Amino acid sequence: MIKIIHPVAGVLAILTIATFWLSTAFSELFASQPVVTLVKTTIPWGFLLLIPALAAAGGGGIVLAKGRRTGLIGTKIKRMPIIAANGILVLIPSALYLASKASSGEFDATFYAVQGLELAAGAANITLLGLNMRDGLKMKVRLRRRPA
Secondary structure (H helix, E strand, O other): OHHHHHHHHHHHHHHHHHHHHHHHHHHHHHOOHHHHHHHHHHHHHHHHHHHHHHHHHHHHHHHHHOOOOOHHHHHHHHHHHHHHHHHHHHHHHHHHHHHHHHHOOOOOHHHHHHHHHHHHHHHHHHHHHHHHHHHHHHHHHHHHHOOO
């Protein structure tokens, strides 16, 4: 069951973060202020999906690793604290701050500075999660190629 939950949760997590990122970028570039407000105030609700997906992916990965810490598994495990720290220390506080500012209609320089930080941190997490997905797929292919 973990062999199904881990990749599904990982895909769900990366798609959720990508949706947040793209929604933010497109609303800022092409939409009106009320749409930006809607996007920024909706994103924190997405944490109800994102946080359990990340926890399931990370926990499932640890179970599947079976104590191994070398090779691609080790590389994936080394990325996870960076992903988690980025989310906990930058992305979640930024999203909550931006939701508060947007709901108050305060689109000032601080809003846009935090927005830039959030977009950069989000892009970093998308990249790191994508690398973990790539490495996971490489490991899956290697396991299938082994002789019986």
